[in-house]
Amino acid sequence: LRFNRLLLTGAAGGLGRELRTRLKRYCDTLRLSDVAPLGEAAPGEEVVTAPLQDKAAVHALLKDVDAVVHLGGVSTEQPWQPILEANIVGTYNLYEAARLNGVKRILFASSNHVTGFYKQNEVIGTDAPARPDGIYGLSKAFGEDVARLYFDRFGIETACVRIGSSFPEPRDRRMLxxxxxxxxxxxxxxxxxxxxVLGYSVIYGISDNQTRFYDNSGAAHIGYRPQDSSDRFRSAVEARQPKLDLSDPAVIYQGGAFVRTGPFEG
Ligand code: 15L
Structure with a gap:
């Protein structure tokens, strides 16, 4: 299946840079947006600077796109104002723009921090109610609710992908x-x-790891078959971090260090 035009927001970020090269294979035109520099547009690319809180810019951004991979926004625990602008106002702008431009499918980069206050000895499903571990997680929970509303009212399909930790390698025991x-x-x-048929779906973004906090069976209709596993990094990670402090909230809760980051004000 080949798309005419896909939109990738947050294309200058860690995962955006990865997907920039990979998504090209699946579409004639890949439109890339960010507020950070994206460099020159390569053949088959369109490069746009669009702050997500800028309604007019976001409405123009979604014109003539088949589907959106929405990675844009603040991706760590930060003060309220930037999160409000990029993640709260920005996600609302994106869905309004999808409605007005007739865009019918969105991948929303949600986060494991929507459910960060479940414990590391719990395995939660795709229907687990939100337990955000900070205002970043809260903003992603809001995004999931926006997606829910825009599916129920307007039939715009979304997968809220509660991404775990997508890096070249797992950095600590939690990331296994x-x-x-x-x-x-x-x-x-x-x-x-x-x-x-995607509908409104939630899925955890993890590889086929031996230890896990998440059960993706409720999202089997998406047909995601991970082929990698953190296991080949296990002994190296355990050697680097042999002892865990079981009284540390970052060890108790799934969200790791995010559960004790901030608040930044007051
Ligand atoms: C996230 O949501 C962040 O975007 C990413 O930088 C990682 O910190 C990840 O969660 C994680 O929990 O490891």
Whole structure:
């Protein structure tokens, strides 16, 4: 399946840079947006600077696109104001723009921090109610609710992908459970974009790790089959971090250090 035009927001970020090269194979034109520099447009690319809180810019951004991979926004725990602008106002602008431009499918980069206050000895499903571990997680929970509303009212399909930790390698013991390889990220994005009936869905973005906090069986209709696993990094990670402080909230809760980051004001 080949798309005419896909939109990738947050294209200058860690995962955006990975998907920039990978998504080109699946579309004639890849429109890339960010507020950070994106460099020159390569053949088959369109490069746009669009702050997500700028309604007019976002409405123009979604013109003539088949589907959106929405990675844009603040991606860590930060003060309220930037999160309000990029993640709260920005996600609302994106869905309004999708409605007005007739865009019918969105991958929303949600986060494991929507459910960060579940414990690391719990395994939660795709229907687990939100337990955000900070205002970043709260903003992603809001995004999931926007997606829910725009599906129920307007039939815009979304996969809220509660991404775990997508880096070249797992960095600590927690990430043995939350890690997702870049190849699996690509598999997950393509499964979301191509599954015949997506509806409103939640799925955790993880590889086929031996230890995990998440059960994706409620999202089997998406057809995501991870092929990588954190296990080949296990002994190296355990050697680097042999002892865990079981009284540390970052060890108790799934959200890791996010549960004790901030507040930044007051
Ligand atoms: C996230 O949501 C962040 O965007 C990413 O930088 C990682 O910190 C990840 O969560 C994680 O929990 O490991």
């Amino acid at each position: 459970a939350t890690w997702m390889s870049y190849d699996d990220l690509e598999r997950l994005v393509m499964a979301v974009l191509t599954t015949p």
